[in-house]
Amino acid sequence: MNCKSSLPTTILSVSLLILGAGCAHVVPTSVKPTAMSAGDKLPLNAALVLNKDLADYKYEFHMMGDTWVYRFGEPLQDYARRMAAASFQRVDETSSAEKAFANPSADIVLVPRAVKADESTGLMAKSKVNLTLVIEWTAKDRATQNTVWLKTITADASEVQGSVFSGSKHLAILMQKLFDDLSTKTREAFQNAPELRAIAH
Amino acid sequence: MWLSSCKICAAILSLTLLESGCGTAPKLPDYRPGATAPTARIGRDAAVEISLDPFIERHRTEQFFGIDAVGKGIGIVFVHISNKSLDRTLLVEKKNFELVPVGAAGGQTANGNKIERGTGGAQATAWLGASMASLGGLALIGFASSSISHSTEVQRNFVGKEMPDQTLAPGQAMEGFLYFTPVPKNPGWIRGAAVKVNLTETKTRQPLVMSIPLSQ
Numbered sequence: 001m002n003c004k005s006s007l008p009t010t011i012l013s014v015s016l017l018i019l020g021a022g023c024a025h026v027v028p029t030s031v032k033p034t035a036m037s038a039g040d041k042l043p044l045n046a047a048l049v050l051n052k053d054l055a056d057y058k059y060e061f062h063m064m065g066d067t068w069v070y071r072f073g074e075p076l077q078d079y080a081r082r083m084a085a086a087s088f089q090r091v092d093e094t095s096s097a098e099k100a101f102a103n104p105s106a107d108i109v110l111v112p113r114a115v116k117a118d119e120s121t122g123l124m125a126k127s128k129v130n131l132t133l134v135i136e137w138t139a140k141d142r143a144t145q146n147t148v149w150l151k152t153i154t155a156d157a158s159e160v161q162g163s164v165f166s167g168s169k170h171l172a173i174l175m176q177k178l179f180d181d182l183s184t185k186t187r188e189a190f191q192n193a194p195e196l197r198a199i200a201h
Numbered sequence: 202m203w204l205s206s207c208k209i210c211a212a213i214l215s216l217t218l219l220e221s222g223c224g225t226a227p228k229l230p231d232y233r234p235g236a237t238a239p240t241a242r243i244g245r246d247a248a249v250e251i252s253l254d255p256f257i258e259r260h261r262t263e264q265f266f267g268i269d270a271v272g273k274g275i276g277i278v279f280v281h282i283s284n285k286s287l288d289r290t291l292l293v294e295k296k297n298f299e300l301v302p303v304g305a306a307g308g309q310t311a312n313g314n315k316i317e318r319g320t321g322g323a324q325a326t327a328w329l330g331a332s333m334a335s336l337g338g339l340a341l342i343g344f345a346s347s348s349i350s351h352s353t354e355v356q357r358n359f360v361g362k363e364m365p366d367q368t369l370a371p372g373q374a375m376e377g378f379l380y381f382t383p384v385p386k387n388p389g390w391i392r393g394a395a396v397k398v399n400l401t402e403t404k405t406r407q408p409l410v411m412s413i414p415l416s417q
Contacts, residue, residue, distance in 0.1 A: 063353065116360060117360075118356055118357040118360040118361075119353065119357060120350065120353035120354035120355075120356070120357040120358075121350060121353055122350035127350060128227075130228060130354065130357055131357075132357055132360050132361045134360065134365075136365075136366060146403060146404070146406065147292060147368070147403055148290075148368070148403060149368050150292060150294075150366055150367050150368045151365075151367050151368070152365030152366050152367055154361060154365065156361060158228070193370075194370040194371075194373075195290055195368055195370055195403070
């Protein structure tokens, strides 16, 4: 085998090596607000805590030396604002629990927390990507600081992975599905919480 | 030159063939028992009923978790809790479920090592990852692809099935799985073991403590 004939093999090997080197990919996480059915608003004033932990929350998925970074902070804050606004008569936003407890007009202190996320996927374009995001909501009585309601919401979404050319489109669909599922389940949880209704009446 | 081109073509063709039908990550089935399983152990008091069903059969862990969890030292317990009280809301948190093996303190193995509670998937996928690391070459890409998709789904599935932390209002019920590691790598890990449960009544902050044996 001469030098010329071994060139394609060398190019292929080098390409594979380059492709195999670790890369970080930032997954776009912008989502549209989920359309929700109108429901009762609880006659409570809620102090919503959107702290740094939520704002900075990200999930990293590692596979074969590559890392996919999901920066969930911004969409989670938007989701939390929408859920609280849709469920309570009045919402005051704060950046810490201390500030929320110091708010004399608040009945309850509402704290959303990102617990964890996980993903499963294959290597091929038609592989399904399954994404799970776990969010916990805690409602505390402002006066006693007792936990009056705690709910863990597990949101799931699946979407085809897509090729090099269509992957971004499918990831955007996956994110939208995930936040639609999260919003629907959260809205339902607020609507069906006897613990919160008991405080309101 | 011709021979070399043939080799490249063969490699591309192999990859194409291997891609078809490989790499999907089928979701593992949900566990929805219609009634209390015969293997479940039940703890009761006036306010609450807690059913614990340890998954010690290999076929059940493979069916619902995609791995032989018993063989890997992961203790899986299905929990169902009903609030039977009329006016007490209970706070249920995973951190307040402790595995107590026979002859040991809560949260420790018999030889004093700490038993962790958490996503058992991490340990399972670490094992799968070690198997993957020993693979190489184009001919193994198909196998590697399906193994990766399986291992990532095993871990995600553990996360999705884990028991949630929540408050439980009167008349409500909840369920989910708890994971304990490490436990002895055989079904005997439940023998003489119990789960110590500590729930809190939200209004008075009074604890409700119960110890439920995992075996008869």
